[in-house]
Amino acid sequence: MPMRRRAFAAFVVSALGAAASAASPRTDEGVRLFEERRLSESCATLEAALKDDPSDARAAYYLGRVLMAEDDLDAARPWFERAVELDPGSSEKQQWLGRCLGFVAARGSFLKMTAMAPKIRRAFERAVDLDPDNVEARLDLLEYYVQAPAIMGGSHEKARKQADEIARRDKMRGYRAEGRIEDHEKHFEAALALYAKAAAEFPADIEPALWASNIGVAHRDYKKAFEPLDAFLARNPGNMPVRFHLGRVCALSGQRLEKGEEFLHAYLDWKPGRDDPQRPQALLRLAQICEKRGDRTAARRAYEDALQLDASLKDCREGLKRVS
Numbered sequence: 001m002p003m004r005r006r007a008f009a010a011f012v013v014s015a016l017g018a019a020a021s022a023a024s025p026r027t028d029e030g031v032r033l034f035e036e037r038r039l040s041e042s043c044a045t046l047e048a049a050l051k052d053d054p055s056d057a058r059a060a061y062y063l064g065r066v067l068m069a070e071d072d073l074d075a076a077r078p079w080f081e082r083a084v085e086l087d088p089g090s091s092e093k094q095q096w097l098g099r100c101l102g103f104v105a106a107r108g109s110f111l112k113m114t115a116m117a118p119k120i121r122r123a124f125e126r127a128v129d130l131d132p133d134n135v136e137a138r139l140d141l142l143e144y145y146v147q148a149p150a151i152m153g154g155s156h157e158k159a160r161k162q163a164d165e166i167a168r169r170d171k172m173r174g175y176r177a178e179g180r181i182e183d184h185e186k187h188f189e190a191a192l193a194l195y196a197k198a199a200a201e202f203p204a205d206i207e208p209a210l211w212a213s214n215i216g217v218a219h220r221d222y223k224k225a226f227e228p229l230d231a232f233l234a235r236n237p238g239n240m241p242v243r244f245h246l247g248r249v250c251a252l253s254g255q256r257l258e259k260g261e262e263f264l265h266a267y268l269d270w271k272p273g274r275d276d277p278q279r280p281q282a283l284l285r286l287a288q289i290c291e292k293r294g295d296r297t298a299a300r301r302a303y304e305d306a307l308q309l310d311a312s313l314k315d316c317r318e319g320l321k322r323v324s
Helices: 003-020 025-035 039-052 057-069 073-086 091-106 110-130 135-147 156-169 171-184 188-201 207-218 222-235 241-253 257-268 279-292 296-309 314-323
Strands: none
Touching: 025 039, 025 057, 039 057, 057 073, 057 091, 073 091, 091 110, 091 135, 110 135, 135 156, 135 171, 156 171, 171 188, 171 207, 188 207, 188 222, 207 222, 207 241, 222 241, 241 257, 241 279, 257 279, 279 296, 279 314, 296 314
16 A cells, blocks of 8 residues: 555544544443443443434443343444444454454354354454454453364464463463463363462462462362462452452352351442442352351342342342242
C-alpha cells in the first residue's frame, strides 16, 4: 500500500477508535451499575444509551458483558459483534467476543462447535495482534490451542509459544500458562509444582494458590484444594478474598463447615473490590454450607438474598427449591 494510503487508513482507524471511546454519561452510569453487579439496571441503562447513540461501541460492549453475566449468551453475542464492528482496533472487545463465542460453542453440538471454531480462534488471535501485551488474551488463546483438536486449529506447539510470550511479559502468569498446559496433559504434579514456585516467588498474590486449589477441586482431592489456601492465609492473615475461597471449598467438599461459615460471614462484612468475588457468590456458598449443616431456614434466607442481588445464579435457584 502506498505511504499516502497507509497514512489515510491509520487516520480512519484512529478516528473510529476515538469516536468509539467518546464519553457518554448514560454509558458511564451503565458501566458503573455493571461493576456493582446491578445487572438488570445496567442492562436497561445501556440499552437506553444505545437507543440514543447506536454507534456507541462502549455501550454495546458492556451490554454484551451484562448479558453474558446473566448467562444469556445468545443475546450477548450480537452486542459483542457490534462492539467489534464499531471499534475494530480494540483488543479487549475482540477478546470478549472470543470468550462469548467460546461459551456458545461449548453448549452446542459438535457440528456447531466445528463451525464456530475459526471465529473463536480469529477473535483471540486478533486480540493478541492488536495488543501483544494483553496477557489475558494470550491466556485465552493458549486455552484455545490446548483444548481444540488439530482439525480446529488446536496446537500444543502454538500453546507453548504463547506460554513463552506470556512468561516474557508477566513471570507469574508465565507459571500459570505453563501449568495450564501440564494440567491439560494430565501432568498434575508438574502443574502443582509450577504453581508452588509461583506462590514462593509471589507470596502476596492469591492467584497461584487459587490455581493449585482448583486442581484439587477438579479432582475432588479436597486436601490438595485446602492446602494452598491455608498456606496463603498463614502468610497473609489480613487477606479477605482467601476467606471466600476457603469458604467455597468448604461448601463444595462438605468439610470444615463451621469454619467455612465463619470465613464467609467475615467476608460478607467486608466490601469487596471490583475484581473480588461479589456478595451474591458469597451468599451462595454460605447457603450451601447452611444446607449441608441441616439449617434449612438459614440456607433459604441466604439463597433468597443472593437471588435478590443476582437473579442469574442457577445454583441459587436450584438450592432454593431444595430447601423450600
